[in-house]
Amino acid sequence: MSESSPTTSTTSDASIRAEGLVKQFKDGPRAVDGIDLEVAPGEIYGFLGPNGAGKSTTVLMLTTLLPITDGRASVGGFDVATQGSHVRATIGAALQEAALDPNLTAVEHMRLQTALQGIAKADRKRLGDDLIERVGLSDAADRKAGTYSGGMRRRLDLALSLVHRPRILFLDEPTTGLDPQSRTALWEEVARLAREDGTTIFLTTQYLEEADQLADRVGIIDGGKIVAEGTPAALKSEIGLPAVEILPADPGDHERVIDVLRANCSYDESQQTGNGTVSGRLREGTGLTEIVRALDAAGLKVANLAVHAPTLDDVFLAKTGRKLEGAGDDEEQDEHDHDGHHH
Numbered sequence: 001m002s003e004s005s006p007t008t009s010t011t012s013d014a015s016i017r018a019e020g021l022v023k024q025f026k027d028g029p030r031a032v033d034g035i036d037l038e039v040a041p042g043e044i045y046g047f048l049g050p051n052g053a054g055k056s057t058t059v060l061m062l063t064t065l066l067p068i069t070d071g072r073a074s075v076g077g078f079d080v081a082t083q084g085s086h087v088r089a090t091i092g093a094a095l096q097e098a099a100l101d102p103n104l105t106a107v108e109h110m111r112l113q114t115a116l117q118g119i120a121k122a123d124r125k126r127l128g129d130d131l132i133e134r135v136g137l138s139d140a141a142d143r144k145a146g147t148y149s150g151g152m153r154r155r156l157d158l159a160l161s162l163v164h165r166p167r168i169l170f171l172d173e174p175t176t177g178l179d180p181q182s183r184t185a186l187w188e189e190v191a192r193l194a195r196e197d198g199t200t201i202f203l204t205t206q207y208l209e210e211a212d213q214l215a216d217r218v219g220i221i222d223g224g225k226i227v228a229e230g231t232p233a234a235l236k237s238e239i240g241l242p243a244v245e246i247l248p249a250d251p252g253d254h255e256r257v258i259d260v261l262r263a264n265c266s267y268d269e270s271q272q273t274g275n276g277t278v279s280g281r282l283r284e285g286t287g288l289t290e291i292v293r294a295l296d297a298a299g300l301k302v303a304n305l306a307v308h309a310p311t312l313d314d315v316f317l318a319k320t321g322r323k324l325e326g327a328g329d330d331e332e333q334d335e336h337d338h339d340g341h342h343h
Protein backbone atom coordinates (compact mmCIF):
# COMPACT_ATOMS: atom_id res chain seq x y z
CA MET A 1 0.00 0.00 0.00
CA SER A 2 1.46 3.34 -0.98
CA GLU A 3 1.36 6.08 1.56
CA SER A 4 0.30 9.63 0.83
CA SER A 5 3.21 11.98 0.33
CA PRO A 6 4.52 14.22 3.11
CA THR A 7 3.18 17.33 1.37
CA THR A 8 -0.41 16.18 1.80
CA SER A 9 -0.12 15.70 5.51
CA THR A 10 -2.41 17.89 7.54
CA THR A 11 -0.67 21.00 8.73
CA SER A 12 -0.42 21.03 12.48
CA ASP A 13 1.65 23.03 14.89
CA ALA A 14 1.75 20.16 17.31
CA SER A 15 4.56 17.61 17.11
CA ILE A 16 2.35 14.96 18.59
CA ARG A 17 -1.42 15.00 18.58
CA ALA A 18 -3.90 12.35 19.65
CA GLU A 19 -7.66 12.63 19.45
CA GLY A 20 -9.91 10.06 21.05
CA LEU A 21 -7.13 7.49 20.85
CA VAL A 22 -8.24 4.00 21.87
CA LYS A 23 -6.59 0.60 22.18
CA GLN A 24 -8.86 -2.30 22.87
CA PHE A 25 -6.89 -5.55 23.07
CA LYS A 26 -8.74 -8.56 21.75
CA ASP A 27 -9.96 -10.52 24.78
CA GLY A 28 -8.04 -8.00 26.85
CA PRO A 29 -8.42 -4.64 28.49
CA ARG A 30 -9.28 -1.33 26.90
CA ALA A 31 -5.73 -0.30 27.72
CA VAL A 32 -6.09 3.20 26.24
CA ASP A 33 -9.55 4.63 26.57
CA GLY A 34 -9.99 7.80 24.55
CA ILE A 35 -6.91 9.93 24.97
CA ASP A 36 -6.57 13.50 23.70
CA LEU A 37 -3.23 15.21 23.88
CA GLU A 38 -1.00 17.67 22.09
CA VAL A 39 2.72 18.13 22.44
CA ALA A 40 4.34 21.28 21.03
CA PRO A 41 7.66 21.26 19.16
CA GLY A 42 10.61 21.26 21.55
CA GLU A 43 8.42 20.43 24.51
CA ILE A 44 9.16 17.72 27.06
CA TYR A 45 5.88 15.97 27.79
CA GLY A 46 5.84 13.68 30.80
CA PHE A 47 3.31 10.84 30.70
CA LEU A 48 2.98 9.84 34.33
CA GLY A 49 1.05 6.85 35.61
CA PRO A 50 1.22 3.62 37.62
CA ASN A 51 1.89 0.10 36.29
CA GLY A 52 -0.72 -0.92 33.76
CA ALA A 53 -2.05 2.62 33.24
CA GLY A 54 -1.64 2.42 29.45
CA LYS A 55 1.59 4.37 28.99
CA SER A 56 3.46 1.85 26.84
CA THR A 57 0.36 1.04 24.81
CA THR A 58 0.00 4.75 23.99
CA VAL A 59 3.66 4.99 23.02
CA LEU A 60 3.42 1.88 20.83
CA MET A 61 0.46 3.37 18.95
CA LEU A 62 2.14 6.77 18.53
CA THR A 63 5.28 5.10 17.21
CA THR A 64 3.21 2.96 14.76
CA LEU A 65 4.25 -0.31 16.40
CA LEU A 66 0.71 -1.17 17.46
CA PRO A 67 -2.39 -0.48 15.37
CA ILE A 68 -4.91 1.91 16.87
CA THR A 69 -8.43 0.68 17.59
CA ASP A 70 -10.16 4.02 17.35
CA GLY A 71 -9.50 7.74 17.21
CA ARG A 72 -6.57 9.28 15.40
CA ALA A 73 -3.05 10.44 16.04
CA SER A 74 -0.39 12.33 14.16
CA VAL A 75 3.31 12.61 14.84
CA GLY A 76 5.45 15.24 13.12
CA GLY A 77 2.37 16.09 11.05
CA PHE A 78 1.99 12.53 9.73
CA ASP A 79 -0.94 10.29 10.45
CA VAL A 80 0.17 7.22 12.41
CA ALA A 81 -2.39 4.96 10.73
CA THR A 82 -1.82 5.95 7.09
CA GLN A 83 1.66 7.49 6.96
CA GLY A 84 3.57 5.10 9.17
CA SER A 85 6.86 5.18 7.31
CA HIS A 86 7.01 8.97 7.46
CA VAL A 87 6.31 8.83 11.16
CA ARG A 88 9.05 6.26 11.66
CA ALA A 89 11.56 8.38 9.69
CA THR A 90 10.79 11.37 11.92
CA ILE A 91 11.01 9.78 15.32
CA GLY A 92 13.43 8.02 17.60
CA ALA A 93 12.24 5.61 20.25
CA ALA A 94 13.76 3.90 23.25
CA LEU A 95 11.08 1.44 24.29
CA GLN A 96 10.49 -0.36 27.53
CA GLU A 97 11.68 -3.68 26.08
CA ALA A 98 15.00 -2.64 24.60
CA ALA A 99 15.70 -4.62 21.43
CA LEU A 100 19.42 -5.26 21.81
CA ASP A 101 21.51 -8.18 20.59
CA PRO A 102 23.19 -9.71 23.66
CA ASN A 103 26.13 -10.85 21.50
CA LEU A 104 26.99 -7.40 20.19
CA THR A 105 29.00 -4.74 22.00
CA ALA A 106 27.89 -1.11 22.22
CA VAL A 107 30.37 -0.22 19.47
CA GLU A 108 28.98 -2.97 17.24
CA HIS A 109 25.39 -1.90 17.90
CA MET A 110 26.35 1.61 16.89
CA ARG A 111 28.14 0.42 13.75
CA LEU A 112 24.99 -1.43 12.71
CA GLN A 113 22.58 1.36 13.58
CA THR A 114 24.61 4.12 11.88
CA ALA A 115 24.81 1.97 8.73
CA LEU A 116 21.07 1.19 8.86
CA GLN A 117 20.26 4.87 9.25
CA GLY A 118 22.34 5.78 6.21
CA ILE A 119 25.03 7.74 8.06
CA ALA A 120 28.02 8.38 5.77
CA LYS A 121 30.71 5.74 6.29
CA ALA A 122 33.34 8.30 7.30
CA ASP A 123 31.11 9.66 10.07
CA ARG A 124 29.88 6.42 11.61
CA LYS A 125 32.65 5.73 14.06
CA ARG A 126 32.83 9.25 15.44
CA LEU A 127 29.06 9.55 15.79
CA GLY A 128 28.86 6.13 17.44
CA ASP A 129 31.63 6.92 19.91
CA ASP A 130 30.12 10.34 20.66
CA LEU A 131 26.74 8.89 21.49
CA ILE A 132 28.24 6.09 23.59
CA GLU A 133 30.13 8.69 25.53
CA ARG A 134 27.09 10.93 25.91
CA VAL A 135 25.15 8.18 27.66
CA GLY A 136 28.14 7.30 29.83
CA LEU A 137 28.94 3.89 28.36
CA SER A 138 32.49 4.50 27.11
CA ASP A 139 34.01 2.16 29.69
CA ALA A 140 31.73 -0.67 28.60
CA ALA A 141 31.79 0.13 24.88
CA ASP A 142 33.55 -3.10 23.93
CA ARG A 143 31.59 -5.42 26.19
CA LYS A 144 28.72 -7.50 24.91
CA ALA A 145 25.29 -6.03 25.71
CA GLY A 146 24.36 -9.39 27.24
CA THR A 147 26.66 -8.59 30.16
CA TYR A 148 25.09 -5.15 30.77
CA SER A 149 22.90 -4.22 33.70
CA GLY A 150 19.33 -3.13 32.98
CA GLY A 151 20.34 0.51 33.33
CA MET A 152 23.23 0.11 30.90
CA ARG A 153 20.92 -1.51 28.34
CA ARG A 154 18.56 1.46 28.75
CA ARG A 155 21.39 3.88 28.07
CA LEU A 156 22.62 2.02 25.01
CA ASP A 157 19.07 1.91 23.67
CA LEU A 158 18.79 5.67 24.15
CA ALA A 159 22.08 6.23 22.30
CA LEU A 160 20.83 4.08 19.41
CA SER A 161 17.58 6.04 19.22
CA LEU A 162 19.57 9.26 18.71
CA VAL A 163 21.62 8.12 15.70
CA HIS A 164 19.46 9.78 13.05
CA ARG A 165 18.94 12.95 15.11
CA PRO A 166 15.19 12.52 15.40
CA ARG A 167 13.04 15.63 15.76
CA ILE A 168 10.70 13.72 18.03
CA LEU A 169 11.84 11.25 20.64
CA PHE A 170 9.77 8.71 22.55
CA LEU A 171 11.26 7.38 25.77
CA ASP A 172 9.30 4.71 27.63
CA GLU A 173 10.35 4.71 31.29
CA PRO A 174 13.94 5.61 30.41
CA THR A 175 15.15 5.75 34.00
CA THR A 176 13.51 2.68 35.51
CA GLY A 177 16.25 0.58 37.06
CA LEU A 178 18.87 3.32 36.86
CA ASP A 179 20.87 4.29 39.90
CA PRO A 180 20.35 7.90 41.07
CA GLN A 181 23.52 9.13 39.42
CA SER A 182 22.70 7.65 36.01
CA ARG A 183 19.15 8.94 36.36
CA THR A 184 20.36 12.50 36.85
CA ALA A 185 22.73 12.14 33.91
CA LEU A 186 19.90 10.95 31.71
CA TRP A 187 17.66 13.82 32.83
CA GLU A 188 20.41 16.24 31.86
CA GLU A 189 20.78 14.62 28.46
CA VAL A 190 17.03 14.74 27.82
CA ALA A 191 16.85 18.39 28.90
CA ARG A 192 19.83 19.18 26.67
CA LEU A 193 18.20 17.51 23.65
CA ALA A 194 15.09 19.64 24.09
CA ARG A 195 16.93 22.86 24.87
CA GLU A 196 19.79 22.74 22.37
CA ASP A 197 18.47 20.59 19.55
CA GLY A 198 14.79 21.52 19.89
CA THR A 199 13.88 17.84 20.10
CA THR A 200 10.29 17.13 21.13
CA ILE A 201 10.28 14.52 23.86
CA PHE A 202 7.45 12.25 24.93
CA LEU A 203 8.57 10.47 28.05
CA THR A 204 6.69 8.00 30.20
CA THR A 205 7.49 7.56 33.84
CA GLN A 206 6.22 6.20 37.12
CA TYR A 207 8.36 8.67 39.03
CA LEU A 208 6.73 11.83 40.31
CA GLU A 209 10.03 13.55 40.74
CA GLU A 210 11.04 12.82 37.16
CA ALA A 211 7.83 14.28 35.73
CA ASP A 212 8.06 17.21 38.10
CA GLN A 213 11.67 18.12 37.36
CA LEU A 214 11.99 17.27 33.71
CA ALA A 215 8.67 17.80 32.01
CA ASP A 216 7.36 21.12 30.72
CA ARG A 217 3.91 19.59 30.86
CA VAL A 218 2.59 16.43 32.47
CA GLY A 219 -0.32 14.20 31.55
CA ILE A 220 -1.39 11.88 34.34
CA ILE A 221 -2.81 8.61 33.01
CA ASP A 222 -4.74 6.04 34.98
CA GLY A 223 -6.85 3.18 33.70
CA GLY A 224 -6.31 4.29 30.08
CA LYS A 225 -7.60 7.82 30.67
CA ILE A 226 -5.85 11.13 31.18
CA VAL A 227 -7.05 12.28 34.58
CA ALA A 228 -5.07 15.53 34.77
CA GLU A 229 -2.85 17.58 32.51
CA GLY A 230 -0.82 20.76 32.80
CA THR A 231 2.50 22.17 33.90
CA PRO A 232 3.68 20.62 37.17
CA ALA A 233 3.27 24.00 38.87
CA ALA A 234 -0.29 24.49 37.62
CA LEU A 235 -1.31 20.95 38.58
CA LYS A 236 0.05 21.38 42.07
CA SER A 237 -1.50 24.80 42.55
CA GLU A 238 -4.90 23.33 41.61
CA ILE A 239 -4.61 21.17 44.71
CA GLY A 240 -4.41 24.25 46.86
CA LEU A 241 -2.50 25.13 49.97
CA PRO A 242 -0.11 22.84 51.85
CA ALA A 243 -1.47 19.89 53.78
CA VAL A 244 -1.09 19.37 57.50
CA GLU A 245 -0.60 15.88 58.87
CA ILE A 246 -1.08 15.13 62.52
CA LEU A 247 -0.41 11.88 64.34
CA PRO A 248 -2.00 12.02 67.80
CA ALA A 249 0.25 10.81 70.63
CA ASP A 250 -2.75 8.96 72.04
CA PRO A 251 -4.69 6.99 69.38
CA GLY A 252 -7.80 7.63 71.49
CA ASP A 253 -7.59 11.32 70.53
CA HIS A 254 -8.15 10.55 66.87
CA GLU A 255 -11.68 11.98 66.68
CA ARG A 256 -10.78 15.10 68.65
CA VAL A 257 -7.83 15.82 66.38
CA ILE A 258 -10.19 15.50 63.42
CA ASP A 259 -12.43 18.10 65.08
CA VAL A 260 -9.49 20.50 65.34
CA LEU A 261 -8.63 19.92 61.71
CA ARG A 262 -12.22 20.41 60.60
CA ALA A 263 -12.27 23.76 62.36
CA ASN A 264 -9.07 24.98 60.73
CA CYS A 265 -8.60 23.09 57.47
CA SER A 266 -10.53 21.56 54.65
CA TYR A 267 -10.89 18.02 55.90
CA ASP A 268 -11.85 15.23 53.53
CA GLU A 269 -12.73 11.84 55.00
CA SER A 270 -11.92 10.05 51.74
CA GLN A 271 -8.35 11.36 51.72
CA GLN A 272 -7.38 9.77 55.02
CA THR A 273 -4.81 7.00 54.86
CA GLY A 274 -6.03 5.10 57.90
CA ASN A 275 -2.68 4.64 59.66
CA GLY A 276 -3.61 6.96 62.52
CA THR A 277 -2.35 10.11 60.85
CA VAL A 278 -5.05 12.69 60.20
CA SER A 279 -4.56 15.14 57.37
CA GLY A 280 -6.25 18.23 56.05
CA ARG A 281 -5.39 21.05 53.73
CA LEU A 282 -4.76 24.55 55.06
CA ARG A 283 -7.39 27.12 54.23
CA GLU A 284 -6.67 30.64 53.08
CA GLY A 285 -5.90 32.61 56.24
CA THR A 286 -5.07 29.66 58.51
CA GLY A 287 -1.53 28.64 59.20
CA LEU A 288 0.26 26.10 61.29
CA THR A 289 0.23 28.49 64.25
CA GLU A 290 -3.56 28.45 64.48
CA ILE A 291 -3.59 24.68 64.38
CA VAL A 292 -0.92 24.30 67.04
CA ARG A 293 -2.82 26.76 69.25
CA ALA A 294 -6.08 24.89 68.75
CA LEU A 295 -4.44 21.54 69.57
CA ASP A 296 -2.90 23.08 72.64
CA ALA A 297 -6.17 24.67 73.76
CA ALA A 298 -7.88 21.28 73.44
CA GLY A 299 -5.09 19.67 75.45
CA LEU A 300 -4.13 17.34 72.62
CA LYS A 301 -0.60 15.94 72.39
CA VAL A 302 0.81 14.99 69.03
CA ALA A 303 3.46 12.40 68.17
CA ASN A 304 4.11 13.96 64.81
CA LEU A 305 3.06 17.06 62.98
CA ALA A 306 4.11 17.78 59.41
CA VAL A 307 3.25 20.23 56.69
CA HIS A 308 3.85 19.49 53.07
CA ALA A 309 3.35 21.47 49.90
CA PRO A 310 1.28 19.77 47.18
CA THR A 311 3.11 17.21 45.04
CA LEU A 312 2.07 15.46 41.85
CA ASP A 313 1.19 12.52 44.09
CA ASP A 314 -1.43 14.74 45.72
CA VAL A 315 -2.72 15.55 42.24
CA PHE A 316 -2.96 11.83 41.49
CA LEU A 317 -4.66 11.18 44.82
CA ALA A 318 -7.15 14.00 44.24
CA LYS A 319 -8.06 12.67 40.80
CA THR A 320 -8.13 8.95 41.50
CA GLY A 321 -8.51 8.56 45.25
CA ARG A 322 -5.31 6.50 45.35
CA LYS A 323 -1.63 7.18 45.89
CA LEU A 324 0.51 6.89 42.78
CA GLU A 325 3.21 5.07 44.68
CA GLY A 326 2.04 1.49 44.94
CA ALA A 327 -0.96 2.06 42.66
CA GLY A 328 -1.62 -0.05 39.60
CA ASP A 329 -0.84 -3.68 38.91
CA ASP A 330 1.73 -5.28 41.10
CA GLU A 331 4.82 -6.39 39.14
CA GLU A 332 4.60 -10.03 40.21
CA GLN A 333 0.85 -10.08 40.09
CA ASP A 334 0.90 -8.68 36.59
CA GLU A 335 1.50 -12.15 35.13
CA HIS A 336 -1.89 -13.35 36.35
CA ASP A 337 -3.72 -10.09 36.34
CA HIS A 338 -4.29 -8.73 32.89
CA ASP A 339 -7.81 -7.51 33.43
CA GLY A 340 -6.71 -3.88 33.60
CA HIS A 341 -8.67 -3.26 36.77
CA HIS A 342 -7.11 -1.45 39.65
CA HIS A 343 -7.47 -2.61 43.18
Ligand SMILES: Nc1ncnc2c1ncn2[C@@H]1O[C@H](COP(=O)(O)OP(=O)(O)OP(=O)(O)O)[C@@H](O)[C@H]1O
Pocket residue numbers: 025028029031049050051052053054055056057058096206337338339340341
Ligand atom coordinates in the same frame (compact mmCIF):
# COMPACT_ATOMS: atom_id res chain seq x y z
N1 LIG B 1 -0.40 -7.21 24.09
C1 LIG B 1 -1.31 -7.10 25.07
N2 LIG B 1 -2.40 -7.89 25.11
C2 LIG B 1 -3.32 -7.77 26.10
N3 LIG B 1 -3.25 -6.87 27.09
C3 LIG B 1 -2.20 -6.03 27.10
C4 LIG B 1 -1.16 -6.11 26.10
N4 LIG B 1 -0.24 -5.15 26.37
C5 LIG B 1 -0.67 -4.54 27.48
N5 LIG B 1 -1.82 -5.06 27.93
C6 LIG B 1 -2.60 -4.60 29.11
O1 LIG B 1 -2.97 -3.25 28.89
C7 LIG B 1 -2.89 -2.51 30.10
C8 LIG B 1 -1.94 -1.34 29.91
O2 LIG B 1 -0.62 -1.84 29.73
P1 LIG B 1 0.63 -0.91 29.43
O3 LIG B 1 1.77 -1.79 29.14
O4 LIG B 1 0.26 0.10 28.40
O5 LIG B 1 0.80 -0.17 30.84
P2 LIG B 1 1.98 0.79 31.33
O6 LIG B 1 1.33 2.05 31.79
O7 LIG B 1 3.02 0.90 30.29
O8 LIG B 1 2.53 0.01 32.62
P3 LIG B 1 4.06 -0.17 33.15
O9 LIG B 1 4.34 1.04 33.99
O10 LIG B 1 3.96 -1.40 34.00
O11 LIG B 1 4.97 -0.32 32.00
C9 LIG B 1 -2.47 -3.49 31.18
O12 LIG B 1 -3.62 -3.96 31.83
C10 LIG B 1 -1.79 -4.61 30.39
O13 LIG B 1 -1.90 -5.82 31.08
Ligand SMILES: [Mg+2]
Pocket residue numbers: 055056057096172173
Ligand atom coordinates in the same frame (compact mmCIF):
# COMPACT_ATOMS: atom_id res chain seq x y z
MG1 LIG C 1 4.96 0.37 30.20
